[in-house]
Amino acid sequence: MxxxxxxxxxxxxxxxxQKIISSLGYKVFDLDMTVHxxxxxxxxxxxxxxxxxxxxxxxxxxxxxFSDVVKKCELENIIxxxxxxxxxxxxxxxxxxxxxxxSGATIFEAGFENFFDKILLIEAEKELKIERxxxxxxxxxxxxxxxxxxxxDNVNKTRYVIYNNTxxxxxxxNIKNILKIMLD
Numbered sequence: 809m810x811x812x813x814x815x816x817x818x819x820x821x822x823x824x825x826q827k828i829i830s831s832l833g834y835k836v837f838d839l840d841m842t843v844h845x846x847x848x849x850x851x852x853x854x855x856x857x858x859x860x861x862x863x864x865x866x867x868x869x870x871x872x873x874f875s876d877v878v879k880k881c882e883l884e885n886i887i888x889x890x891x892x893x894x895x896x897x898x899x900x901x902x903x904x905x906x907x908x909x910x911s912g913a914t915i916f917e918a919g920f921e922n923f924f925d926k927i928l929l930i931e932a933e934k935e936l937k938i939e940r941x942x943x944x945x946x947x948x949x950x951x952x953x954x955x956x957x958x959x960x961d962n963v964n965k966t967r968y969v970i971y972n973n974t975x976x977x978x979x980x981x982n983i984k985n986i987l988k989i990m991l992d
Contacts, residue, residue: 816930821972839912
């Protein structure tokens with residue numbers, strides 16, 4: 809099995825890339841959705857979050873962590889060990905697949921890059937990401953920039969990069985081309 813990470817900053821097009829890769833018949837797992845499930849269904853995680861943040865409301869926590877580096881680290885210290893277990897479980901359960909994809913915005917920041925054989929980075933121009941983020945999350949310029957600036961630039965950390973600055977058709981074509989290279 810080839811273990812492939814999909815990463816990229818917020819609003820770069822990871823979700824669209826996941827949909828395309830999934831439509832090609834590959835198993836794709838989304839760490840962002842796993843975090844949502846941890847917030848909603850994992851009592852141990854919920855208790856730790858309530859202890860630190862006095863709420864499990866993701867919107868309120870996002871406002872806190874995107875403006876406070878210490879609080880962001882505290883949340884990551886709760887979430888990242890659970891995500892690590894999840895990644896290991898996925899790779900064990902799907903070990904007979906040709907390739908398994910795990911998508912997450914903070915693969916490098918969380919130190920998860922060593923779990924993968926290859927990492928695909930979806931990237932887009934900063935202005936485009938800000939516009940997408942404002943539209944998708946109903947944020948103003950300041951809030952969108954704050955979220956985007958809280959994530960690292962990972963372009964130089966991987967050799968597989970797709971620039972998603974144009975159409976969905978172009979993204980699909982580029983994904984198909986890069987998968988031929990990655991999976992050979």
